[in-house]
Amino acid sequence: MCGAEMTTDIAMSAPQAATKPNPNAPTSERVLSVHHYTDRLFKFRITRPQSFRFRSGEFVMIGLPKEDGKPLLRAYSVASPSWDEELEFFSIKVPDGPLTSRLQKIQPGDHVLLGKKPTGTLVLDALTPGKRLYMFSTGTGFAPFASLIRDPETYDRYDEVIVTHTCREVAELKYSQELVETTLEDPLCGEFAKGKLAHFTSCTREDHPNQGRITTLIESGKLFETLGVPPLNPETDRAMICGSQDMIQDTKQLMIDAGLTEGSNAAPAEFVIEKAFAG
Ligand SMILES: Cc1cc2nc3c(=O)[nH]c(=O)nc-3n(C[C@H](O)[C@H](O)[C@H](O)COP(=O)(O)OP(=O)(O)OC[C@H]3O[C@@H](n4cnc5c(N)ncnc54)[C@H](O)[C@@H]3O)c2cc1C
Numbered sequence: 001m002c003g004a005e006m007t008t009d010i011a012m013s014a015p016q017a018a019t020k021p022n023p024n025a026p027t028s029e030r031v032l033s034v035h036h037y038t039d040r041l042f043k044f045r046i047t048r049p050q051s052f053r054f055r056s057g058e059f060v061m062i063g064l065p066k067e068d069g070k071p072l073l074r075a076y077s078v079a080s081p082s083w084d085e086e087l088e089f090f091s092i093k094v095p096d097g098p099l100t101s102r103l104q105k106i107q108p109g110d111h112v113l114l115g116k117k118p119t120g121t122l123v124l125d126a127l128t129p130g131k132r133l134y135m136f137s138t139g140t141g142f143a144p145f146a147s148l149i150r151d152p153e154t155y156d157r158y159d160e161v162i163v164t165h166t167c168r169e170v171a172e173l174k175y176s177q178e179l180v181e182t183t184l185e186d187p188l189c190g191e192f193a194k195g196k197l198a199h200f201t202s203c204t205r206e207d208h209p210n211q212g213r214i215t216t217l218i219e220s221g222k223l224f225e226t227l228g229v230p231p232l233n234p235e236t237d238r239a240m241i242c243g244s245q246d247m248i249q250d251t252k253q254l255m256i257d258a259g260l261t262e263g264s265n266a267a268p269a270e271f272v273i274e275k276a277f278a279g
């Protein structure tokens with residue numbers, strides 16, 4: 001259900017609110033569900049204001065009010081697709097993190113602040129047309145791709161959509177595994193995704209059939225062998241990358257080595273990048 005009636009503009013400070021409401025202030029959205037995967041990862045869904053428009057793959061500021069009433073906000077990829085009436089997020093729990101030490105305790109019925117300006121480069125419009133779309137992710141970097149693999153437009157634009165997810169531990173892969181399965185079974189998304197969507201997982205610090213960093217698996221060719229596809233080719237392949245700064249740098253270099261050029265909203269090209277977290 002679209003939760004427009006739950007939306008409230010949050011004042012930045014009381015005196016300011018009395019004289020001049022801030023049109024950019026976040027809205028207050030109701031938490032609809034929360035699911036914990038590990039002691040480090042959880043997902044949650046909130047109401048979506050009717051006025052909140054975004055492109056699948058974008059991020060937005062979300063958060064909670066601080067003790068003084070001012071908003072404490074952090075960047076979050078919207079994990080749900082742009083057609084969904086609710087908003088989903090996939091979150092880390094940083095034990096002493098200013099936001100997530102508190103956010104991890106939210107329950108249905110609580111409220112979360114939602115910014116009004118979604119943005120980002122992991123969008124279909126930032127890539128030139130191609131045959132095969134790769135989405136390379138580590139950790140919570142899977143979140144923007146959780147949005148894009150549920151968007152029918154992704155399958156309109158590409159014949160093959162390959163989403164990779166690498167984590168330290170096997171349990172950290174659960175969200176992406178569950179999501180790909182439900183997407184393929186979904187009456188709306190499944191029709192588009194079946195026969196086009198491939199999911200490749202790997203693990204770096206526990207036993208798993210695909211062992212190792214995604215960069216190692218690209219370099220060794222194991223990724224392409226396992227998927228049964230040819231090596232990266234700028235004529236046919238496009239890529240989106242989301243993970244830590246180091247993962248992005250190393251994966252980006254492999255794209256450049258393969259002859260792909262980095263794109264942006266202003267100048268679409270063959271691959272795009274975005275940090276899954278700062279630091
Ligand atoms: C463009 C962008 C999109 C983002 N999207 C998401 C998202 O969809 N889901 C999400 O959980 N976080 C996301 N983040 C990170 C998020 O903004 C916060 O950093 C995170 O919620 C922790 O907030 P905090 O206040 O508890 O701790 P912070 O003070 O923000 O972070 C403390 C430390 O925790 C580590 N850390 C922070 N976030 C992560 C993470 N996601 N994975 C692993 N380690 C992390 C880093 O070492 C960081 O220095 C995104 C960040 C950016 C820049």
Ligand SMILES: NC(=O)c1ccc[n+]([C@@H]2O[C@H](COP(=O)([O-])OP(=O)(O)OC[C@H]3O[C@@H](n4cnc5c(N)ncnc54)[C@H](OP(=O)(O)O)[C@@H]3O)[C@@H](O)[C@H]2O)c1
Nearest residue numbers: 138139140166167168169204205213214215244246247250
């Ligand atoms: N995940 C956990 O169990 C865990 C537990 C406690 C604390 N933390 C802390 O949380 C922070 C983030 O951890 P995270 O696991 O979410 O993210 P992360 O450290 O970025 O690791 C996620 C995945 O990315 C891989 N990776 C790291 N650097 C890479 C590179 N340059 N190229 C390709 N792949 C790369 C990792 O492989 P490698 O394993 O080979 O690095 C791992 O499989 C870290 O500061 C960590 O110390 C994590």
